[in-house]
Amino acid sequence: MILMKFWNYISWAGKYITLAAIILIAVSVCAAGPFTASAADNGELLAPGYGFSTNYYRGYGEPDINFSIIGDPEFERGETAMLKINLVNRGVLYGFKADKKVGTNDNKAHELSLRELEYEARRTTAIGLNAKLESGTDYIEIDPGTSSHNIEKLVPGELPEDPLEFRIRISNNAPAGEYILSIPISYKYQNQARMTNSQTALIGLPDLDHTTHYRNVNKTLYVPIQIKESPKFEITQIEGSEKLYPGSSKTISVTYKNIGETTAEDAVLRTVSIIPLSTERSTIYLGTMQPGEERTVTFDVLAQSDAVGKGYNINSEIRYLDTDNELRFSDDLKIGIEVEPAGKRISPGLLALIGIIILVIYLIFSVIKNIDHYK
Secondary structure, three states: OHHHHHHHHHHHHHHHHHHHHHHHHHHHHHOOOOOHHHHHHHHOOOOOOOHHOOEEEEEEEOEEEEEEEEEOOEEEOOOEEEEEEEEEEOOOOEEEEEEEOOOOOOOOHHHHHHHHHHHHHHHHOOEEEEEEOOHHHHHHHHEEHHHHEEEEEEEOOOOOOEEEEEEEEEOOOOOOOEEEEEEEEEEEEEEEEEEEOOHHHOOOOOOOOOEEEEEEEEEEEEEEEEEEOOOOOEEEEEEEEOOOOOHHHHHEEEEEEEEOOOOEEEEEEEEEEOOOOOEEEOOOEEEEEEEOEEEEEEEEEOOOOOOOOOOOEEEEEEEOOOOOOOEEEEEEEEEEEEEEHEEEEEOHHHHHHHHHHHHHHHHHHHHHHEEEEOO
């Protein structure tokens, strides 16, 4: 009789302890926010604990994010271009392994296990993907306005509606060759689905038939691009023997060098001077210039009489044919010219006046000397 009363007491206490636990869990869940089956599919909730769900199968496979470049990945120095990239998900669902045995006569459990297989098949989909293009060199600049993109989800075998577009700027001084850009990406995927068997009704969630658990992934993709070989020119020397004053001219010699990797055919130099300077000729034929080869040209520069004494630039560029026989133009190559202030130079009129004064003084002294001699 004593044992019977003790057992009843234990059963009564167990019921109240269980009820208290259910109430505490319900309060916790309500504080965290409502759960719905659709929210579980989108990974927007914290799933209830494993005590309210059953795992029938364990799936194997996950997203495998790669990329493909759209168009030619070769660019030229000084070019601003749009790099277009498609992200592709090559994730493969390898299969499933039973995690819980289902009795042959348990039709409800069998139905739940089949439904879990459908949910487990979603594990290869990447969700909430973010991709950002980064450059590890000063020669390639990424436009901040296009450097980052988001994709809601990426299903294996499907391409996004639009490719990712990144605007890049290639420096004029970039050496030719291969450069590697990086794309750090982050996303999550469904790591596990568990069936609730309506047990969540005990905590006020009767419509939640399964719970979903996610795993976060961070990886980096490496994108190779090429900067094309081409001629490139620079001014290596500027020489002029005399100073340039307002209203005068001087002869200068300018040396151009092909510092690029390929030959420039039929190169022609064109100069553009801005008032108050002018040149005797605006175009000079340079001919074929091999890599490392130099050409020195000589021409006269005239400064107008009202020119202010300061530094000026004469713009020059070289037009040439590249190795594909296409017409190209070099960067703007500036020729620095210094005009001396007018006060620093004695004008020809002043020199003549000084000469006349000296001559008059000489004649006067000669006359005075002769007069003294005859006395």
